Amino acid sequence: MSALLADVGLNILEAHVFSTTDGYSLAVFVVDGWQSEEIQELTRALSRALSAMEKGAWAKPSSKSEMPVVHETAVHPENGQIPAPALPSTGTDDWEIDYNQLKFTQKVANGSFGDLFQGTYCGQDVAIKILKPERLNENLQREFLQEIRIMRKVRHKNVVQFIGACTKPPNLCIVTEFMSGGSVYDYLHKQKAVLKMPMLLRVAIDISKGMDYLHQNKIIHRDLKAANLLMDENEVVKVADFGVARVQAQSGIMTAETGTYRWMAPEVIEHKPYDYKADVFSFGIVLWELLTGKVPYADLTPLQAAVGVVQKGLRPTIPRNIHPKLMELMHKCWKTDPAARPDFTTITALLKVILKEVNAEILEEESKRTRDVKKPGGLFSSFKRSAVR
Incomplete structure (x- = not known):
């Protein structure tokens, strides 16, 4: 079908295939390259192409193709690995x-x-x-x-x-x-950008929404960090890099160390069984990155950081004067007990509340400054007196 559409001059922008258990499939293509007012001619062109295909005018794909295919194999319940496809x-x-x-x-x-x-x-x-x-x-x-x-x-x-x-x-x-905006890591560490609190919270909400979607689909990312978060031209942040991600096993827990030590949950470092809450721990570290613009445990080697997290309960130092609810959220994400960490549905809701409060505080401060300028003896009055003179 892809070749057929290309053959009549269409450019495939998106393709979606839905299959049923009784052997039927529905293919949906989003295309351009044809004027909408000429839809009848497009229908005729497709009909002609289909007729040609049915008559054998199109070569059938060779049965000897060596294209690899992704098989729907189950995750091993003990080590979290997928058998070699x-x-x-x-x-x-x-x-x-x-x-x-x-x-x-x-x-x-x-x-x-x-x-x-x-x-x-x-x-x-x-x-x-x-x-x-x-x-x-x-x-x-x-x-x-x-x-x-x-x-x-x-x-x-x-x-x-x-x-x-x-x-x-x-x-x-x-x-x-x-993603033309590059990675959040580059934005923070190479461009030396400082995120104002409203933008920081919007970025955090984007990440949390993406992770919530993955977890709802039983996908554990396992390597969540600023380098694997990308920005588009509108500063919308998206989760990327699923090279070590895994579909959660039926048991709900997995083992086998993966990810990057500085962002890794203690249970993953220790090769203990873990679930999607390991991503929540990493998200807490990402929040700290967004707040500070620094690499976590920069004064330690990755291995030293891992030992500190597991044996000494080491966590990054949270800056002072941040929103108390945001500080509390980070502490919850870093709980040693995975069950005590919130899920991303809860995190998203809380971040939205914090953003609403922060925006309200900003509006109040702007309103106060405006009132100060306009009140008698304020800056506005000084300008008026200067103009009269």
């Missing part, structure tokens, strides 16, 4: 992208296992994360396919939108919407 596939997945249709603009970032590029796909600005072929191994391949498996399921305004992927070696890459 089998690679053979029909290559007919709707999210599969032809690598030759990607245009690369510039390298945005590079890492040990892959590079991130800005580019275009069918005229749309995209981010392209490419795995380095020389670093490819079974574990990295598993994480790559796991990220696809999770991202193709989620759709939320505060989660980076998956567009497609290339899964045919050596060109393994994931394509997502391009």
